[in-house]
Amino acid sequence: MSDLTSLTIAEARDGLKKRSFSATELTEAHIKAIEKARSLNAFVTETPELARAGAAESDKRIAAGAARPLEGIPLGIKDLFCTKDVLTTAGSHILDGFKPPYESTVTRNLWSDGALMLGKLNMDEFAMGSSNETSFHGPVINPWRRKGSNTPLVPGGSSGGSAASVAGRLVLGATGTDTGGSIRQPAAVTGIAGIKPTYGRCSRWGIVAFASSLDQAGPMARTVRDCAIMLKSMASHDPLDSTSVDLPVPDYEAAMTGNIKGLRVGIPKEYRIDGMPAEIEALWQKGIQWLKDAGAETVDVSLPHTKYALPAYYIVAPAEASSNLARYDGVRFGLRVPGKDIISMYENSRAAGFGREVQRRILIGTYVLSAGYYDAYYLKAQKLRTLIARDFEDAYKKCDVLLTPTAPGPAFGIGEKTDDPISMYLNDVFTVTVNLAGLPGISVPAGLSSDGLPLGLQLIGKAFDESTLFRVGEVIEKAAGLTPRPTPWWET
C-alpha cells in the first residue's frame, strides 16, 4: 500500500503545492490501488488514461504556479453523473452502452477546478436501494468486515461504490447523490464523511434523475474538511437547473473555526425509535457529551411528524421516479429488445432493462399517480412534507443544528435484507426527513460497533447553512479521535 493513497484531500493539496510529490505520482498510486481492489466491485468503469492525462496537465499548472483549488486531486464519480464520452449506466442494464455527449454541471465544476477522474463508481440501480445490491453490475463489497469474520458486508447505498472506494483508499474523494439518505447512510457504514447539501445548492443538470424534488449531489470523503473542500467546487448556480439557487457559495473551510461555544444543539426525541440498538443510543449520547464539552448547549426538541416521513417518501419518490424513468423506451439510448409492434418493443425493453426493485417502484409510482388515486397518495404525501418541514422550522426557533444517529445500525451482510423491501427501506429512517424538507445533513464517522464496524452521527442544519454542519462536524470528528481504516484484505 502506498502512503499517497492514505492522504486526505487537504494533505494532498498541500503536498502537491510543496512539490513533495507530483500529481502524476499521486494518480499512479491510486490507479494501482484500484487495480488491486477489483474484488470490491466498486468501479463500473475505470478511466486511468483520463486521470493520467489530467495529472500531466496538473503538473504543468503546478510548475507554472497556476494551480486551481482541486489541482491534481484524483476522484471517483458515481455512475449517476453524466460524463462526456464515458459510459454512464446509473447501475442499470437499460443504459447499456450509453456515452453521454455532455458533462454534468457538478463534474464540469470539479474538472474546471483541476480535479481528475479515476473512474465511474458502482451504485444501486437508478439510486434505488440502501445496500448497493440492486446494481446491474453486482453488489459492491464493504472494505470493512466484522471482527474475526469473513462475511461480505454491504457498503450501504445507493452511493455504495463511492463509499467503498473512499474508505478503501482507492480515491481521495467521490461524488454521491442523496435522495433519501444515499450519501449519508453509506458514509456512516464505511467510516467516512458525507454531506447532502440543501436542495438547490448543487445543480442537478446532467445527473440521471430519480426523484427530482428530493435528489441532491454531494461529496463523500475521509474527513469533514475534505467534504468542505469538494462542496466548494461542486456547488454553483446553474441556468440549466431552474431549482439551483443563485446564492454565493461560502468559503466552507474558513467557517471551520473549531469554536462552537454557545451553539444550541437540538436533540429530537422522535429519533429514539423502538428497537434501536443500544450501541447506537450510546454513540448518540457520546456525541451529545462531546458537543457539550466543546461549549455547546443541548436543547430537547420535538419533530412530531417524523414517523410519517418514510411512508411519505415511499409515495413521493416512486411517483417521481415512474415519471422520470418513462424516458427509457429503447428508442433514444440504451437497451432495445424487439417486439411485435412498437408498444411491445417498449414493454420488452423496459422489462429486460430494469431490475426488480426499479420495476417495483415504477409500479407503485404509476399506481399512486393513476386516475382517482392522486389525491389519496401523492397530494397527501406532499402535504405531509409541508408538516415535516414545519416541524424543522419550529425546532430551529430553539436551536441552531440537530444531532441524530445516521443509520439504525452498522453494515449488514449481503443478502440479509433483500427479501423484505420495507426492512430495507427502514435503513433511511433517520436520513429521509432531511430530503423531504430540503435541508442539509452531514454524516460524520463517530465510533465503532462491538463488531468493529463504523458508525456515524448526523448533523442536520438550516437551509443553506452547510457552514455550521462543517464546523460542528469537525468538532465531532476530532472528539471521536478516530481515523477509521479497514484492513486491506482485498489486496492480493
Added chain:
Amino acid sequence: MSVDKDTVRRVARLARLAFPEERLEPMAGELNRILAWVEQLNEVDVSSVEPMTSAVKVSAKMRDDVVTDGNCADEIVKNAPLGEDNYFAVPKVVE
C-alpha cells in the same frame, strides 16, 4: 384499497412494462404490503395543509427567451440503438 392481479396487469401496461403472468400475483402481494404500510398517513389530518410545491423557498428565475443550444442532431442520435440519417428508427406504427 387493495391491489389484485388485474390491477397489477393494468398498471404494468400503463407503465409499459412487460409482465409475465406468473409474476402478477406475487407483485400484487408486494405492492399491497407497501401500500398497507403507507396507509398510516391516514392518521394525520391534512385537510387544512397546503401541499409542498418546492423544497426550498425560492422563486424561479426569468431568462431571455432566446435559443442557447441546438444544431447537434448527430450528438442527439449518437446513442440510439437504431437510426438513420439523424432519425430514430422504431417499428412500423402506421399501416
